[in-house]
Amino acid sequence: MKYITETERIYLREFNTEDARHIFELHKDEDVVRFTGDKIKTLKEAGHEITQLSGSYKKYGFGRWAVIRKRDESFLGWCGLTYYPDLARVEVGFRFNKKFWGQGFATEATKSVISYGFSSIKLSKIYAHAHKLNTSSQKVMEKCGFTKIKEFEYNDVPVYLYVKKNPDLLIEFISAQETFQVRHPVLRPGRPLETCVFEGDDLKSTFHLGAFYNKNLVGVVTMMKSAEKTENVFQLRGMAVLDDYRKKGIGEELVCHAEEEVRKKGGTSVWMNARQVALNFYMKLGYEKFGEKFNIPKIGAHYKMKKQL
Numbered sequence: 001m002k003y004i005t006e007t008e009r010i011y012l013r014e015f016n017t018e019d020a021r022h023i024f025e026l027h028k029d030e031d032v033v034r035f036t037g038d039k040i041k042t043l044k045e046a047g048h049e050i051t052q053l054s055g056s057y058k059k060y061g062f063g064r065w066a067v068i069r070k071r072d073e074s075f076l077g078w079c080g081l082t083y084y085p086d087l088a089r090v091e092v093g094f095r096f097n098k099k100f101w102g103q104g105f106a107t108e109a110t111k112s113v114i115s116y117g118f119s120s121i122k123l124s125k126i127y128a129h130a131h132k133l134n135t136s137s138q139k140v141m142e143k144c145g146f147t148k149i150k151e152f153e154y155n156d157v158p159v160y161l162y163v164k165k166n167p168d169l170l171i172e173f174i175s176a177q178e179t180f181q182v183r184h185p186v187l188r189p190g191r192p193l194e195t196c197v198f199e200g201d202d203l204k205s206t207f208h209l210g211a212f213y214n215k216n217l218v219g220v221v222t223m224m225k226s227a228e229k230t231e232n233v234f235q236l237r238g239m240a241v242l243d244d245y246r247k248k249g250i251g252e253e254l255v256c257h258a259e260e261e262v263r264k265k266g267g268t269s270v271w272m273n274a275r276q277v278a279l280n281f282y283m284k285l286g287y288e289k290f291g292e293k294f295n296i297p298k299i300g301a302h303y304k305m306k307k308q309l
């Protein structure tokens with residue numbers, strides 16, 4: 001049994017195959033799945049659910065976890081994190097047995113999952129959605145400090161989308177010199193420090209942003225105004241996140257902040273020479289490839305990409 005986290009009244013642990021019966025009992029209750037529709041009809045389906053969860057634990061380091069009451073080891077329900085690759089976001093969710101409703105367990109479990117997601121997994125932000133008629137769930141989101149950002153249709157159902165940002169992650173302006181702390185190990189490993197210097201780094205129109213996790217610099221990006229262009233076009237350069245902090249949405253935060261800053265400066269578009277390995281990352285952020293693939297010596301295959309702001 002892998003233990004995850006605890007609060008005063010409960011602890012959370014990974015599910016194992018013996019929990020199929022708990023999942024089955026929980027998800028066959030029409031009232032529990034009224035707003036989510038994820039009814040489970042057989043014990044076999046519940047077993048399949050647990051196999052999928054084990055995959056998520058292995059792949060992402062998180063998933064839905066069993067919520068157990070400390071006092072008597074009762075299975076209360078589940079609470080946890082799910083990564084949605086198509087949407088590129090992590091959401092918190094929960095289901096609790098009806099007999100444990102109205103006792104604050106959903107809020108207590110959700111708060112502990114958020115805190116685990118931010119401090120142990122280092123996620124940049126966590127999303128959640130709740131059916132428009134599910135006022136109890138909406139209250140939990142509010143008590144946990146989520147901000148409602150939009151209303152949309154999820155599987156043909158009207159829902160509110162919420163987000164909460166990791167308070168330990170800050171995006172700040174930094175100097176060209178400071179970017180080297182991340183540019184060097186990520187973009188120029190094993191090469192002299194001077195190779196981290198880009199022409200135009202110190203121009204007044206250039207700016208550098210750093211992502212600080214618990215005050216440590218873990219990611220950087222640079223925006224340079226393209227001199228030869230008459231319009232307000234910026235080049236994105238030196239995009240890098242330290243290995244241990246990748247796939248947590250920190251890269252996305254950096255690009256979004258940088259674009260916001262470009263907009264404030266009257267910029268209308270951003271382009272870059274993108275490494276082939278980072279194409280998906282930029283495409284999810286709305287960038288499009290143009291031109292032919294080309295090679296940069298000692299670095300590898302690249303494409304030009306651009307985005308109209």
Ligand SMILES: CC(C)(COP(=O)(O)OP(=O)(O)OC[C@H]1O[C@@H](n2cnc3c(N)ncnc32)[C@H](O)[C@@H]1OP(=O)(O)O)[C@@H](O)C(=O)NCCC(=O)NCCS
Nearest residue numbers: 088239240241246247248249250251252274275278280281
């Ligand atoms: C490219 C790079 C900057 C991205 O930084 P990052 O912080 O990992 O970026 P994000 O977490 O926002 O997104 C990265 C991927 O993780 C996914 N992701 C985001 N949150 C996730 C999570 N919690 N769990 C799993 N995957 C997640 C994103 O969807 C994205 O997927 P994709 O690559 O398949 O498109 C980083 O990988 C890096 O420094 N690479 C080496 C240097 C480099 O190639 N720089 C670009 C030069 S052009």
